[in-house]
Amino acid sequence: MTTFKAEPSGRQTDKLNLAQIVEIATGGEMPLRFRAYDGSTTGPADAPFGLNLTAPEGATYIVTAPGDLGMARAYVSGTLEAEGVHPADPYPLLKALGGVHFERPPARTLAQIVRSLGPDLIRPIAPPPQEHLPRWRRVAEGFRHSKARDAEVIHHHYDVSNTFYEYVLGPSMTYTCAVFESENQSLEDAQENKYRLVFEKLRLKPGDRLLDIGCGWGGMVRYAARRGVKAIGATLSKEQAEWAQKAITEEGLGDLAEVRHSDYRDVSETGFDAISSIGLTEHIGAANYPSYFRFLHDKLRVGGLLLNHSITRPHNRGRMKAGGFIDRYVFPDGELTGSGRLISEAQNVGFEVMHEENLRQHYALTLKAWCENLEEHWDSALSEVDEATARLWGLYMAGSRVGFETNGVQLHQILGVKLGEDQAPQVPLRPWWVA
Known part of the structure; x- marks a missing residue:
């Protein structure tokens, strides 16, 4: 660790180097090594992982946007390098950083830090080009969760490169949580198992009609069509x-399957036997839950089933909006609530909720596999996207894995059925699917 001297009065000397500032911010508890472009270092020299601040721009990003947003800006721009890990999977480093507790220094120390940094480093600069607009500037795209604005934010995240997604997701092209029978099961088998589970929960059979909203690359649609189900998918990504x-x-499924470049709210057909919503609710916005569930309820026949599969918070209180990094770089306008809120909203429009389960451990395993895919195909991925975008994806997926492992976020499947006016039961007495 570096140290800095104190004057007899107890006041620290005027000029602090960057390593000393890091020590102050972390209370001197740095579990990994840190070095900066000014030559200063701190942290255990033999730590397996480290951070290297290579340019003043990185310091500016971190100082002007404290927290995950500033760190992400520096990392994505390449001015903050992760040492000891591959950029496709910085999970071990993020795991180590999870134990760091940042402290706000006293006013006098904070003033000394500002003086040490100087006016040039604390003057905001343009963020990396991969960053989306802040919420207040997105009004030009429409009001939050309007059709136009939803289309734009989905385009920002999903219309990157289908080939890049193939490298990350694998042959299934499935960008949602898989369901693993064991930790050693392959990602492809686990994704097939997820579709099998959704299919069985929805009691689908040949001749039934399925609506899959937020269908992505059509994995659920094609799985159902292969089994004789007539399936329509809708996605905002062209x-x-x-x-x-x-x-x-x-696959020769054109008589049974269709995927539309469409907002789910523009689907005009009705009387479906089942609806699957796999990874869409995160984009809906909590204020729109009532209209969302009401729309789905109206699209089903009596006895029809809804399977809602979405990321949630582990509680039903407090903040719903995503943090700075996720909102600017990953899912603009995304909002998360607890599973209790989702269940309540579904019940309020008339769904009888039959079952729900938390699959957060499965999402951690899914993200681990995606990072491994990206690392394996790193050079090929860089032929599809720039390195900053690839680094961004590695950071996002590895950080999300930490979030699921530590119960910062969860993944819930909620199964509901539409009742008739007589409220008569519409499903068997006990679960009819294989877990």
């Missing part, structure tokens, strides 16, 4: 819809 329709044609 690239996803084109990829899915091509896959449907290649």
Whole structure:
């Protein structure tokens, strides 16, 4: 660890180097090594992981946006490097950083830090080009969760490169939580198992009609169609819809399956036997839950089933909006609530909730596999996207894995059924699917 001298009065000397500032901010408890462009270092020299601040721009990002947003800006721009890990999977480093507790220094020390940094370093600069607009500037795209604005934020995240997604997601092209029978099961088998579980929970059979909203690359649509179900998928991503329709044609499923480049709210058909919503609710906005569930309720026949699969918070109170990094770089306008809020909203429009389960451990395993895929195909991925975007994806997926492992976020499947006016039961006495 570096040290800094104190004057007899107890006041610290005027000029602090960057390592000393890090020590102050972390209370001197730095579990990994840190070095900076000014030559200063701190932390255990033999730590397996480290952070290297390579340029003043990185310091500016961190200082002007304290927390995960500033760190992400520095990392994505390449001015904060992770040492001892591959950029496709910085999970071990993020895991170590999880034990760091940042402290706000006393006013006098804070003033000394500002003087040490100087005016040039604390003057905000433009963020990396991968960053989306702040919430207050997105009004030009429409009001939050309007059709136009939802289309824009989905385009920001999903219309990157289908080939890049193939490298990350694998042959299933499934960008949602898999369901693992064991920790050693392959990602492809676990994704197939997830579709099997959804299919069985929805009691689908040949000739039934399925609506899959937020369908991505059409994995659920094609799984159902292969089993004789007539399936319609809707996605706001043009690239996803084109990829899915091509896959449907290649599999000879055109008579049963269709994926539309469409807002789910524009689906005009009704009387579906089942609806699957796998990874869409995160984009809906909590204020829109009543209209969302009401729309789905109206689309089902009496006795029809809804399977809602979404990331949630582990509680039903407090903040719903995503943090700075997720909102600016990953899921703009995304909001998360607890599973209790989702169940209540579904019940309020008339669904009888039959079952729910938390699959957060499965999502941690899914993210681990995605990071491994990205690392394996790193050079090929860089032919599809720039290195900053690839680094961003590694950071996002590894950080999300930490979140699921530590119960910062969860993944819940909620199964509901539409009752008739007589409120008569519509499903068997006990669960009819294989867990």
